[in-house]
Amino acid sequence: MTEKQTPDIDTAELEQQLARGQALLRAGSLQQARELGEGLLQQFAESTSAYEFVGDVLLASGESAKARAHFKRAMELEPANADAERKFASALLNLSQAEIDRQMAHVLASDGVVAPPRNPDRTRNATVAALLFPGLGQLYNRQYAKGLAIFGSAAIGLMLLFYGMVIVPWSRVTEQAGNQTLSFQEQMGLATTAFVMLPIWHKLLLLLGMLAFLAVYIYCILDAYKTATEAYKSGRARRS
Numbered sequence: 001m002t003e004k005q006t007p008d009i010d011t012a013e014l015e016q017q018l019a020r021g022q023a024l025l026r027a028g029s030l031q032q033a034r035e036l037g038e039g040l041l042q043q044f045a046e047s048t049s050a051y052e053f054v055g056d057v058l059l060a061s062g063e064s065a066k067a068r069a070h071f072k073r074a075m076e077l078e079p080a081n082a083d084a085e086r087k088f089a090s091a092l093l094n095l096s097q098a099e100i101d102r103q104m105a106h107v108l109a110s111d112g113v114v115a116p117p118r119n120p121d122r123t124r125n126a127t128v129a130a131l132l133f134p135g136l137g138q139l140y141n142r143q144y145a146k147g148l149a150i151f152g153s154a155a156i157g158l159m160l161l162f163y164g165m166v167i168v169p170w171s172r173v174t175e176q177a178g179n180q181t182l183s184f185q186e187q188m189g190l191a192t193t194a195f196v197m198l199p200i201w202h203k204l205l206l207l208l209g210m211l212a213f214l215a216v217y218i219y220c221i222l223d224a225y226k227t228a229t230e231a232y233k234s235g236r237a238r239r240s
Contacts, residue, residue: 017039040054051073055074068088130220136151161206164202170194
């Protein structure tokens with residue numbers, strides 16, 4: 001924060017109160033910080049730092065419109081205040097739930113379509129985690145029981161598929177080769193033949209296993225995306 005110097009401002013006392021207010025903000029005591037900020041505005045009506053601080057509190061409380069008004073007042077008191085300008089721009093990107101609702105109502109009234117608000121970082125991270133392996137997206141979303149169950153089941157299923165598709169055919173290659181030394185091409189030929197000669201029920205189980213794994217994989221991606229988006233929406237609603 002910067003402070004426009006005026007004769008009637010006790011800078012030492014203001015800085016002391018602002019330091020206390022920042023400590024309250026860091027501790028998450030928004031109500032106490034708000035009360036302190038209101039007192040600062042009464043005592044230091046021409047202080048740009050006081051308006052900035054109250055704007056910070058309002059922004060942390062999800063009241064973006066009121067925060068912008070306080071940052072704007074700080075810029076009016078001190079036009080060269082770069083901190084207030086930066087915070088005002090940040091508040092423009094952080095709409096409150098009430099503002100979002102008004103925008104959605106306006107768009108819907110105009111027969112438009114609006115996408116629900118979402119946190120791009122959390123949604124993206126949850127989706128990427130789900131893409132890496134089934135269950136990781138759920139673990140990222142703190143669905144620990146569900147994530148561990150899916151992760152364990154998928155890992156076991158993948159190992160069974162590997163056993164049926166690789167271990168079984170290659171074990172038959174080892175039996176057929178005996179003590180003979182075979183080239184890689186010969187081994188691959190025997191493995192392919194062994195796989196083709198597997199019983200039809202074995203191949204059907206492998207096919208069903210692959211389809212089941214693919215279905216779980218797709219479900220986990222969609223579920224991780226949906227859960228992260230809904231968690232963000234409910235968080236925004238609680239803050240407004």
